[in-house]
Amino acid sequence: MPLAAEPDDALEEGENQQLLLATKGGPALEGLVVGSYCHDVLIRGGRVVGETLGGAAAFVSNVLDAASPREEEQEAAPFVVVSKVGRDFAYASAPAPARRPPLLCASPTTSFHAQFSEAAASAHAPDRELRRVRACDPIYPADLPDRRFAYGLAVGVAGEVLPETLERMIRLCRAVLVDAQALIRAFDGDGAVCHVSLEDTPYARLLPRVAFLKASSEEAPYVGVETARRRCCVIVTEGRDGCRLCWDGGEARVAPFPAVQVDPTGAGDSFLAGFAAGLLWGLSATDAALLGNFFGAAAVSQVGVPTFHPKMLQAVKEILEDKTTKRSSPCINGTTFTLEKSNMHDELHTALQETVRLMSEQQQADPANGNGGDICST
Numbered sequence: 158m159p160l161a162a163e164p165d166d167a168l169e170e171g172e173n174q175q176l177l178l179a180t181k182g183g184p185a186l187e188g189l190v191v192g193s194y195c196h197d198v199l200i201r202g203g204r205v206v207g208e209t210l211g212g213a214a215a216f217v218s219n220v221l222d223a224a225s226p227r228e229e230e231q232e233a234a235p236f237v238v239v240s241k242v243g244r245d246f247a248y249a250s251a252p253a254p255a256r257r258p259p260l261l262c263a264s265p266t267t268s269f270h271a272q273f274s275e276a277a278a279s280a281h282a283p284d285r286e287l288r289r290v291r292a293c294d295p296i297y298p299a300d301l302p303d304r305r306f307a308y309g310l311a312v313g314v315a316g317e318v319l320p321e322t323l324e325r326m327i328r329l330c331r332a333v334l335v336d337a338q339a340l341i342r343a344f345d346g347d348g349a350v351c352h353v354s355l356e357d358t359p360y361a362r363l364l365p366r367v368a369f370l371k372a373s374s375e376e377a378p379y380v381g382v383e384t385a386r387r388r389c390c391v392i393v394t395e396g397r398d399g400c401r402l403c404w405d406g407g408e409a410r411v412a413p414f415p416a417v418q419v420d421p422t423g424a425g426d427s428f429l430a431g432f433a434a435g436l437l438w439g440l441s442a443t444d445a446a447l448l449g450n451f452f453g454a455a456a457v458s459q460v461g462v463p464t465f466h467p468k469m470l471q472a473v474k475e476i477l478e479d480k481t482t483k484r485s486s487p488c489i490n491g492t493t494f495t496l497e498k499s500n501m502h503d504e505l506h507t508a509l510q511e512t513v514r515l516m517s518e519q520q521q522a523d524p525a526n527g528n529g530g531d532i533c534s535t
């Protein structure tokens with residue numbers, strides 16, 4: 158694993174401009190994912206019921222690898238992950254970190270304890286309490302590669318994406334998508350996750366330069382959707398109810414897909430990556446949110462970072478190839494996003510739903526394709 162760079166966020170404005178003007182190449186539509194991998198310990202009724210690789214970067218990489226469009230000759234989807242872990246990192250050989258290794262730090266790997274409630278989770282009630290028990294170093298602007306990217310995903314889980322790091326992402330990437338959890342999380346003396354109002358953070362002034370801000374329904378009140386939607390497109394995810402998009406002058410609700418939830422961890426992360434992949438395929442934002450809902454539903458159906466059946470991925474690819482016509486000029490260009498539903502939105506939903514149905518039939522016929530246990534119920 159490469160060693161982490163020393164903190165250095167003191168790039169001059171002129172240097173940044175030069176960086177932007179110099180086209181240093183890199184494959185077309187390359188993405189930049191910023192946020193650390195972590196250790197997740199899943200606890201129910203005082204008992205550890207799972208220990209898994211976590212961190213939004215892990216879930217996001219998994220979905221981007223599975224669903225973003227790529228040229229025949231590209232072995233992996235074109236994106237870079239900037240993530241930090243300690244020497245205790247337990248998942249270096251798991252697919253996501255093995256493909257895109259994290260930077261190694263002297264501090265320990267970020268670690269969360271997720272305490273699941275005994276009561277059945279409702280659509281909107283928080284179904285888990287998160288406590289950060291260890292925190293790795295923040296990701297500094299100097300940790301980001303010195304080149305331009307088509308898109309960036311700011312997906313911190315423990316405050317590791319500093320305001321100056323987000324600002325540098327905005328300079329390097331033509332369009333930046335942000336998970337609100339990277340901006341508004343605070344931690345009490347015990348490490349319990351709480352939220353602060355986005356307006357009171359140094360991130361607020363960057364919102365007009367962000368393309369999409371995703372928040373869960375629990376986070377939405379801290380984001381201040383009515384104010385934020387005047388600055389960028391806000392997506393509020395609503396668990397099993399799907400999601401809604403709000404922008405200046407419009408909004409849309411996007412229907413969910415059925416899922417048997419066994420572990421809610423990573424649903425929001427997988428949603429955001431599915432959404433980004435949809436934009437890369439050239440879908441409008443409201444249509445891309447269908448792909449977000451699809452991968453959010455797939456994430457809750459398995460414990461930890463999910464494994465997708467190759468047949469399912471092939472079916473999704475065929476649907477997208479059939480429904481998208483503008484592969485060569487996708488929407489991620491920083492300026493011209495189409496936000497509204499297209500006239501093939503319902504067809505796309507039906508086709509993806511059919512894939513869900515076929516996969517669940519196959520899973521019932523062959524329980525070996527199962528999900529490895531349910532941590533949501535006793």
Ligand SMILES: Nc1ncnc2c1ncn2[C@@H]1O[C@H](COP(=O)(O)OP(=O)(O)O)[C@@H](O)[C@H]1O
Nearest residue numbers: 373394395396397399416418424425450453454
């Ligand atoms: N039980 C579920 N059934 C179907 N889809 C779900 C379920 N839970 C989550 N999803 C999908 O994942 C997305 C993100 O989930 P949500 O719970 O809102 O986010 P977070 O994980 O950040 O709390 C939802 O918008 C939805 O598309």
Ligand SMILES: O=P([O-])([O-])O[C@@H]1[C@@H](O)[C@H](O)[C@@H](O)[C@H](O)[C@@H]1O
Nearest residue numbers: 211212213269422423424425426
């Ligand atoms: O479930 P979700 O909100 O999409 O995202 C989760 C984070 O909230 C959590 O802090 C982290 O430990 C998980 O691995 C996962 O990244």
